[in-house]
Amino acid sequence: VNHIIWSNVREEAFYHLGLIYYEFEKYSIARARFESLLEEYRGGKYSGSAMYWIGESYAAENKLDEAIEFLLKAIKDKQSNSYRDYTIYTLATVYEKKGDYENAVKYYDQLLSYYRNSSLLVSAQIRIGVCYFYLKDYQSSILELNNPLLDDLPDNFYSESLYLLANSYYRVQDYYEAEKVYSELLEKFPGTDYIRDAKYGLAWSLFQQNKYNDAFRVFNHLSTGDDSIAVESFYWKAEAKRYLGKNKEAITIYRNLLSNHSSSFIVPRVEYQLGLLYFNSKDIKSSKRYLLTAASSNEADVRARAYTLLGELELDNKKYASANNYFEQGLNYAAEDSDVQLRSMLGLGAALYYLGRNDDAMEYLNKILAASPDFERDRVNYYLAENYFDRQKYNQALERFNGITTQDEDIKRLTLYGTAYCYFNLGDYENSAFRFAEYAKVYPNDERVTDAKLRLADSYFGSKNYTASYQVYKDLFISQKLSLDDPNVYYQYAQALYKSGKTESAIKEFSNLQEKFPNSSYADVSLYTIGWIHFQQGDFETAIDKYRGVMDVYSRTTLAPVIYYSIGDAYFNMSNYDSAIDNYRKVLTNYPSSDYVFDAVNGIQYSYVAKGKPEKAIALIDGFVNENPSLKFSDQIYLKKAEIYYSNREYEAAKESYKDFIEKFSNSKFIPDAYYWLGKSADNLEQYEDAIFYFNVAFQKYPKSEIAASSVLEMGSIYNSLENYGAAISKYNLAIEKLEGSPGIPEILYMKGLTYINADSLQQAYKVFSDVSYYYRETIFADKSKFESGLIDLAAGRYENSDNNFLELAEKRNDELGAKGQYYYGLSLYEQAKYTDAISALVRVRTVFSMYDEWLTKSYMALGDCYVKLDDNRKAEEMYRIVISKHKNDSFGKEARQKVRELK
Template sequence: MQKFLLITLISAFFQIYPQISEKFDLAMNAFHNQQYAQANRLFEDFFNDYKIVDELYATAKYYSAESLLKLGRKNEAAISFEYVVNTFYWSNYRDKALYNLGLIYFSTAKYELCRLRLKKLLNEYPESDFYGNGLYWIGESYSIENKTKEAIQFLEEAVADKRNKKFADYSLYALANAYEQTGDYDNAVKYYDQLLTYHKNSSLAASAQIRIGICYFKLKDYQSSIVELKSPRLTNLSDEMYSESIYLLATAHYRVNEFPDAEVSYQEVMEKFPESEYYRPSKYGLAWCYFQQKRYDDAFNQFDELSTEHDSIGIKSFFWKGECKRYLGKYTEANNIYKAFLENFPDDKLAEEVKYQLGVVYFNTSNTDLATRYLISANTSDNDLIKAKSFAMLGEIELSKRDYKSAKNYFQLVLDNQNTEKPVFNRALLGIGIAEYHLNDYRNSLKHLNQLDNSDPSFEAQKLNFFIAENHFALNNYSAALNRYNFAAGNDPEINLQSVYGKAYCYFNSGDYENAAIQFLDFVKKYTDDKRFSDAKLRLADSYFGSKNYSAASKIYEELFTADTRLSINPYARYQYAQALYKSGKTTEAINEFINIQEKFPASEYAEVSLFTIGWIYFQQRNYPQSIAQYNNVIIKYPGTKLKPVIYYSIGDAQFNQGKYDSAIVNYEKVLSQFPSSQYVFDAVNGIQYSYVAKGNPEKAISFLGEFVSKNPGLAYSDQLLFKKGEIYYSLRQYDKAKSEYTHFTSAYPNSSLIPDAYYWIGKSSQNLGLGEEAIFNFDKVVNNYQSSELASASILEIGNIYRSTKNYQSAINIYDKGINQLKKSNKVPEFQYNKGMTYLEMSKYQEAYSVFEEVVMYYPETVFGDKSKFELALIDIAGGRFSSADGYLIALAENRTDELGAKSQYYLGQSLYDQKKYNDAITALVRVRTVFSRYEEWLMRSYLLSGDCYVKLNDKRNAAEMYRAVLAKYRGTPIGDEAAQKLRKVQ
């Protein structure tokens, strides 16, 4: 369009000013022939002759400025373009002049002016061909000034603008680079990748490929970085770019622990580019590859060569060559290198680290004094990480000295340091946990050890689990301790030993004597020389005793007495041995051992207990006279014995069993009168009560209970004794008196835990007296006020039974629903549901019943009521002709149950098959009633009758008669026998 307009103007101009037009024409020809100096001179001649400010003049001004620009005279060109822009608002060259001004200002680093002109272009010429390019250059100008937010805004528009074809790849690269500068590596990768996708042949492609690798590296996605940096696109690179890409590739391999691959790439850089800036970093990386592969000699050689120069890599290498020697166990050489480092680089930031490592070396060589000196010196550092490591090592030193308080203080300093590295922080958590355990601060120890377990359970797992277990053991949490001991197996033999010992005691203290025996046996087999051997063997015997393996227990006790003289005179061990003898059936030997204990250790706590145990043995043998004599013998030999309450009570029990109730009462009363605060008082009162009842004098028993409670109202179990009055009357079926006593109980002990029981038994007594409404009233009290009591569920069922017995079915449904909704945690809920279904059956509401039974089967399949519901569903299905469903339920019940429900199910399976006219199948099913469920007489006889009916249908009268005769032989004269006789007559 511009060319056409120019030709039109020139043609018109030629007609008016032929001489001046010749100058314009010569200037334009010179411009198009790239003779820019001549063009500029001719345009100046033209301006001297032509003074009309029109489009032709503006055109000449534009090309004059363009000529100056082509000559590199940017400042002069800028002045001319500014003239065009500011003077010829109507010129078709104005947008191009604005664009050129933007480029000039960009190239001369006048970025604000650049953006000013290009934004003017964007605002005033949104349809210009230079619009997209203008967006790109504005974005680039912002990028150069590190104004990445603004750069991203314009570069994203440049990428989206289809007119920006010339700089499309540059726009993508610049945008990706801007995102990279902001740390948004994901978006950076996205736009670099778009460049590679849509502009494969761009001069920026190789650089974009490398940048993608770098971005993935910074995202720590090292595998993706490796893939990108090994791309076949990376060919024909400059030495600088190629060495950089290989170095980055090597480092990515290193980061993913692919040390051999990293080693190869580092060596390639070193071999191909010895003068590259990446040579020394590659050598340093190679040294680290060797170090990570534990090739410490090779690593040392590389670090040693690098350490000859005193740049940052050289200084670090000096330090790490010392570390190589330390890892090789060459502590003297390591020490010399560390000391040389401190001499050469006393002010380097690694100096404090070196002091720390010197402390470590001295610690490893058991020179804790020097270790402590260097570690304390390292703590003067401003480096929090070194401080943390030093304090942690000082804590370890104090742990080794068993100065647990000082150790705890050092470890706490590490934990208080916010910048502590995770491994050091973990070390401090473990250390402070161990210190606190030894200081008996078990809960805080567990707090710190659990913190470590939650954050890094693999950190010194054996030691961590062991000390968690030890803390739980000390707090009597044996189950938790046992779990941790099981995870404490490892390479430390001492911890393995103590874990077996700890597990054994966990089981022992928990009363799991069988497993305790397994663990103690394991210990005594493996650790015969350990100082805990005798104790473990004694506990092995105790564990056998506790698990009722008395023969094994007595054998181990005998071995102990033979092997360890100290244990042979240990009254506890001898007592346990005697008990084991008795429990293993060696009664005479046991009695002799108990006598032996009393004679050899008369002052021992086991002496009088042994004599008492002899009496108890006679009692168990029902040798009551000898038992009583032995009990009295304890009192004779130990008149001040604390066993008197149990002795008098035991004598009373022996006399009760002899039928000497009056004598029994005398001894029971001795317990009450002489030892009113004894734990045997309650049992003695019961003994007196039972004695009176046994004498046929229950009123005296009741009277005694009332008097005793009146005299001792403060006893903890007074309510239990008074409650027994109601129990006695109820057991005698004197329901009026029982109800009265239970009612009196609710007044006397309104806060007793037996109150719900009292109301329940008031209800039961009323129910037995035919007082249904009164029974319901008391059962309701239990349901409404004591829902945590087990009797709340029992009360629901009793109320339901009362309503159903009076055909008040809707009230029964309501009470079952109340139980279902309010007692959701009760194990009686399936029974509530089942009874609800049965109530619907009684109401002839079969569909509702069916739905309820289905719910029971679905939600409580493992309960008896789930199976009972299946049975009811089967009966409803049979009645409805749904035989397939019914048979499924019945077969499952008959196969899985061996009780009466199984027998009924097997019978009704035969009935279902009979109704389906499958007579042979029905006979087979009924035979199973006789073979599997023969002890259930009713269903056995019914199966004979129904089998006979099946044979009748099959016209097999002989077998039919045989079935009927089987019933008649056993039940002649009964209704079922009459039915069999009637059927028999029909087939004869």
């Protein structure tokens, strides 16, 4: 190459000279010869192979980027590269060394795909499996490393492939296969470099299969020594014992581990585990000692777990402030989105709930739901429910309680108890009774069972099942779980007796209660209740005597206003109106700020009206309000004056009185009512413009009042009576816009539809009725609208539509609207000449709606008409004569007699 530059074999000499230097590992000289060859014989027969060997030389010197450059060039030069499979293999190994496993897999895969006869095939099979392992594509790694071709590999390669295959099985949680492959490796290659790692992997595979005894034996074998595998194995052999439930043995092993490796990295974990074991065995002192030490660890995870468990320990001891502090520390050190973070937040939710900090507690509990909805779902729901309950949000609490599906007996018990109380506080006494009864049955020895039975009795009382309420009280007394030393319980018991029909026993117990607890708040109430029972029985004289007896025993009783009022009621029912008025007056005179003043005024009003002297009631009202103008209900009493005039049909006087009220009590909440009744008074006087003015004030000025919608309806009625349909429609439209959301809207729409009918605008009416029946389907006006739609369809001959509407009403309702629907359904069938079907429909009016005489009478008339069409005159006459017998002197009777004559 140096002297015979014209030689024909000089190119070959360069190539072989490079190979010789490569063999002597003189890689830079080798490259120089290969590069000279490439320079002087560009595109020659050895150029591709020369680039391959340059790449190999760089790879041998670990100059990986340079190696990649030339190996890629060699791959492209397919014509002059005799080592194409080796080039690809070396390039893949270089990428593997760089940690670029994706490119390594790419080129190993090329070799396996295109060079099936290469001597490097098996090696590539191993290496691609290794690369897949490091790419964490364990399934692909298993697929490649499970190839039978690998059985013929040299021992070092085969043992490595088995080790990685076992690891891959472990990573995909196929612990049984992992155990098999680890065992095969240990059996075939007992001297392998992977021996301890393989044994450790085997131990873990056994542990994950719950083969704790077998795992313990392997961990125990590995635990001798000081390397990391020995220390970890020491730790996990203790864990194997813990999982076997042999906590004492686990504690002993952990304590030996602390003695043998006192300065090891694993010490904080061991201290935490000891704290956990002592916690589970109720040795709180030892648990706390180890947990406090673990909490000072440098490992954030251990600190988080230790603080969290300390929080749970304090929570169990009801030291909620201390628990809260520990949980906060645990949360500070917990990794984001970790189990311990969630557990710390749950602990905080519980501790803060017990500390009464409901908003803070719910914030943490809701964070858990947002981050991990399935984490401790039942406990999270339980504490959310309790927090809602404390805030008196019983519906939300009930929703959370109902979301609990746990089998944990403590939570099941508390959930049932909480659910029962939610229903109780919501006034749903039937559901609360059912659940309190279940609680008493399932947990008869629980500390809360007596309270549950008391609430059961209250629930029965609330749902008016007084006999059951009395029986529960009686059982509690007999079982001595409840004594009559509590006047509240005694009073409820007596009430239950009365409500269950045991009147004499109730009177006796109310009397006994007063004698036994003469100074309790229930003493005077019990005596009053005795009088009230006699009042309810119609024994008014005895009632009066008992009412007065309360005042005799308790002259300063707070019940005085209701006692005088009740005496007044008793005299009123005896028609002794003067005595009634005297006692009602005592309420007004002696207790003008009492809540019974308004009722007393009503009593006086009715008494004077009964005596035919309403003007005296009016004079009394004037006098009382003048003397007590600032009482909270003076306005309501003064309004009674106008009501008296209105009820006596003195509409002019009523008008003046309502105006006087508006002037005198301009800030009263009853002002809208006064304007409304002003309108009604004017309407009754046929002063329609005034009436519309007053109704309009009530509507426009007080749109949020209950009277607003009623005022609109009254205006609409007046406009309809005056045949001013356009004004009525305009007012209805304005109200629909202004009173959006009002419960009066369905009726306003319905009246709008009727107004369109009055104006002969049937198409518009039909649309309005359709809207009402669709958008307000839960209201009576939806059904009324269906009836009106049915009438329009019937008149237009759209029988299918009319029949559907009438039949739906007849089957759905049992009131007069249902009767009308049934009658018109029969009438529709009659018009369609379906006489037999019509008879069946009309007979149903008699069997289902017989209490509605108008429609029953009309159905008999229509039945007669059907029989006439069927040429059954005898049956027709029978129907007509039924009408005649019940309506001898009215229009129905007259029409029926005419039809009988026509039959002749």
